[in-house]
Amino acid sequence: MIGNWYSRRMEAWESKLCNAATNRVVRPFEWGLDWLETWPEARRLPRNGHDPENYIRVINELALSDSAEFFNYQKPTEFQFDGEWVSFPSPVQSPVVANNTMRLRFFPAKPMRGLKQGPTKKAVVVLPHWNSSPHQHVALCQGFQKLGIASVRVSLPYHDDRMPPELERADYAVSSNIGRTLDATRQAVLDVRASIDWLETQGFNEFAIVGTSLGSCYAFLASSHDERIRVNVFNHCAAYFADVVWTGVSTQHIKESLETNISLESLRKVWDALNPSHYMDKFAALPKKSLFIYTRYDTTFLPEYSKIAVDHIKARKLDYRVVVLPCGHYTMGESPFKFIDGYHICSFVKRHL
Numbered sequence: 097m098i099g100n101w102y103s104r105r106m107e108a109w110e111s112k113l114c115n116a117a118t119n120r121v122v123r124p125f126e127w128g129l130d131w132l133e134t135w136p137e138a139r140r141l142p143r144n145g146h147d148p149e150n151y152i153r154v155i156n157e158l159a160l161s162d163s164a165e166f167f168n169y170q171k172p173t174e175f176q177f178d179g180e181w182v183s184f185p186s187p188v189q190s191p192v193v194a195n196n197t198m199r200l201r202f203f204p205a206k207p208m209r210g211l212k213q214g215p216t217k218k219a220v221v222v223l224p225h226w227n228s229s230p231h232q233h234v235a236l237c238q239g240f241q242k243l244g245i246a247s248v249r250v251s252l253p254y255h256d257d258r259m260p261p262e263l264e265r266a267d268y269a270v271s272s273n274i275g276r277t278l279d280a281t282r283q284a285v286l287d288v289r290a291s292i293d294w295l296e297t298q299g300f301n302e303f304a305i306v307g308t309s310l311g312s313c314y315a316f317l318a319s320s321h322d323e324r325i326r327v328n329v330f331n332h333c334a335a336y337f338a339d340v341v342w343t344g345v346s347t348q349h350i351k352e353s354l355e356t357n358i359s360l361e362s363l364r365k366v367w368d369a370l371n372p373s374h375y376m377d378k379f380a381a382l383p384k385k386s387l388f389i390y391t392r393y394d395t396t397f398l399p400e401y402s403k404i405a406v407d408h409i410k411a412r413k414l415d416y417r418v419v420v421l422p423c424g425h426y427t428m429g430e431s432p433f434k435f436i437d438g439y440h441i442c443s444f445v446k447r448h449l
Contacts, residue, residue, distance in 0.1 A: 102422075103393060106393040106422075106423060106424055106427065107393060107395070107424070109424070109426075109427050109430075110345075110393065110395050110424040110425065110426050110427055111345070111395075113426035113427065113430075114345050114346060114395070114396075114426055117227075117265075119264045119265060120265070120349040121265075121267065121349065122349045122350075122352050122353050123267065123271055123272055123273070123350075123353060124272065124353060125272045125273075125353045125354060125356070125357040125358070126272065126273040126274070126275075126276075127148035127149070127152065127273075127274050127275060128273040128274050128275025128276045128277075128278075128279075129143065129148055129151065129152070129275055130191075130275065131190075131191075131273070131275035131276045131278065131279040132152070132155055132275050132278065132279065134188075134189075135155065135159075135166070135279075135282075136165050136166070136168070137155045137158040137159050137165075137166065138155060140158065141154065141155070141158065149358070149362060149366060152274060152275065152278075152366045153365045153366055153368075156278075156365065156366065156367070156368040156369045157368070159369040160368060160369055160374055163320075163321065163369070163374075163375065163378065164321060166282065166369065167282065167285050167286065167289075167317070167318075167321045169187035169188075169286040169289060169290065170187060171187075171290065171293050172184045172185055172186075172187065172198075172290050172293065172294075175294050175297065177202070177294075179202075180201060180202055181199065181200070181201055181202070182199070182200040182201075182202055182248070182291075182294055183197050183198065183199050183200075184197070184198050184290065184294065185197060185198070186198045186253075186283060186286070186287055186290070187283075187286040187287065187289075187290055188279065188282065188283035188286055188287075190253075190279065190280075190283065192254070192260050192268065194257065194258055194259065194260050194261070195253055195254055195258045195259075195260070195268070195283075197257075197258065198251070198258075198287050198290060198291070199250075199251040199256060199257055199258065200248040200249065200250060200251070200291055200294065201234075201237070201248065201249045201251075202246070202247075202248050203237040203238065203240065203241050203246060203247045203248070203249070204241070204246050205218075205240075205241060205244045205245050205246040206241045206242060206244065207244065216244060216245065216246060216300075217299060217300055217301050217302055218245050218246065218300065218302040218303075218304075218449050219245070219246045219247060219248065219295045219300040219302070219303055219304075220237075220240050220245055220246070220247040220248075220303070220304045220305070220306055220445060220449070221247070221248055221250060221288060221291055221292065221295075221303065221304070221305045221306070221315075221325075222236060222237055222247055222248065222249045222250065222305075222306050223250050223252065223284075223288065223305070223306065223307040223308065223311030223312070223314050223315050224249065224250070224252060224255070224308060224311050225308045225309035225310055225311055225332075226252075226266060226269060226270060226309055226310035226311075226346075227255075227265050227266050228252070228255060228311075229256075230251075230256045233249055233308070234249060235438070236306070236438060236441065236442075237249050239438060239442045240442065240445065243442060243445075243446045245445065245446065245449065246295075246300065248291055248294075248295065250287065250288065250291055250311075252266070252269060252284055252287075252310070252311065252314070253266075253268070253269055253280045253283045253284050253287065254266045254267070254268040254269045254280060255269065268280060269284075269310065270310065270341065270347065270350065271350060272350050272353035272354050272357075274366050274367070277367065277370075278366075278367065278369065278370065281313070281314065281317070281337075281370050284314040284318075285314060285317045285318045285321070288305070288314060288315070288318040288322075289318060289321070289322050292322065292324055292325070302326065302449060303324050303325050303326060303327075303449075304325070304326070304327035304328065304329070304445050304448075304449045305318065305319055305325050305327070305328055305329070306328075306329040306331060306441055306445070307329070307330060307331065308331040308332060309331070309332045309396070309397070309425070311331075312330040312331055312332050312333055312334075313334070313337065313370070313372060315328065315329075315330060316328075316330055316333070316372045316375070316379070317370075317372065317375060319379065319382075319384065320372075320375035320376075320378040320379040320382075321375075321378065323382050323383075325384070326383065326384055326385065326448075326449070327384070327385050327386075327444075327445055327448045327449045328384055328385070328386040328387065329386070329387045329389070329441050329444060329445065330386065330387070330388050330389065330405075331389045331428075331437065331441060332389065332390060332391070332394070332396075332397050332402075332425060332428070333372075333388045333389065333390055333397070333402050333405045333406070334372070334390075334397045334398075334401040334402055334404075334405055335371065335372055335373040335401050335402075335404040335405040335408060336364070336371050336372075336373060336401055336404070337367050337370040337371050337372075338360065338363040338364045338367045338370075338371075339360070339364070339398075339401055340396075340397055340398070340401060341354075341363075342354070342355075342360050342363065343398055344395065344396040344397065344398070344425075345395045345396055346396045346425070347396075372405060373404070373405070373408060376408045376409070376412060377412075379414075380412040380414055384414070384415065385415045385416070385448045386409070386414065386415070386416045386417070387416070387417050387418075387419065387440065387441070387444040388402070388405065388406055388409065388416060388417070388418045388419070389418075389419045389420075389421065389437065389440060389441075390402035390403075390406075390418075390420060390421075391420070391421045391422075391423050391424050391425060391427075391428055392420055392421070392422050392423070392424075393422070393423060393424040393427075394424050394425045395424060395425065396424075396425035396426070397425060406418055417444065419440050421433055421436060421437060
């Protein structure tokens with residue numbers, strides 16, 4: 097009885113928090129082929145008589161066959177740093193001008209009381225959740241500061257100052273535009289790797305990454321392709337991209353547009369290159385320590401998809417830890433769960449970085 101009461105209360109709380117946002121927009125379905133034109137795969141195979149869906153499927157197959165090329169980039173050299181904010185050209189130049197400048201907020205390590213220490217060489221890259229506001233995840237970075245660890249908070253594609261003026265939400269990061277969602281994810285991964293390049297110019301040489309929700313997906317793809325990232329925290333984890341969008345309560349406005357134009361089976365194929373499940377072997381090939389966090393009452397990242405991700409990790413006998421919190425996706429950001437979550441994240445990073 098207590099379990100049923102708690103479950104119902106948590107589901108009601110989740111629903112209330114989710115429905116607090118009243119500015120979700122059902123946008124038209126688009127294949128978005130123009131967003132793929134600069135990819136190395138599209139240059140190798142220009143569209144020639146392919147129908148849109150089949151062409152995007154083939155491009156995904158090419159990306160998966162050589163993901164090192166897909167997530168390759170030219171390191172930026174034009175870094176600007178004012179002591180708190182870092183900016184540089186994103187390795188991906190999208191059609192949205194505001195999105196093309198990458199932004200980081202830097203949080204230097206603070207000396208821990210009673211300890212004498214030189215400049216730390218450790219840093220954490222923090223990736224917020226989808227539709228995060230600029231002040232969110234700052235407390236986590238400040239927590240790392242107090243532990244003597246520097247960090248950078250990443251502005252995800254189409255978030256913060258990178259959001260075009262016509263938007264109220266970061267709709268271009270994940271949407272019913274197939275190609276744009278692919279391109280935004282690829283851009284996020286390359287932005288993360290370029291952020292580590294900047295940290296290296298500042299003398300850092302040991303790196304952790306913490307990604308939450310959509311940021312967790314980005315973090316896994318980045319870590320799978322960058323051996324510099326040795327400590328990982330995936331805060332809300334899932335094995336599949338399309339399935340999460342299709343089933344999550346937060347993305348039902350996107351599904352509303354998708355389902356009249358494409359089936360879930362087909363959506364999986366055109367977003368195949370975004371699935372963390374495809375990069376498990378690459379991830380396993382690199383020396384890493386990882387914490388996977390998910391919640392029991394999640395209606396955005398359904399727990400079944402989190403469990404599949406963990407099963408992949410278990411099967412490969414990696415160095416990992418799993419934490420399951422008794423809350424949901426939105427309630428993880430509420431008291432007391434946000435403090436419990438923060439404790440697990442900070443203690444894991446402090447212990448292993």
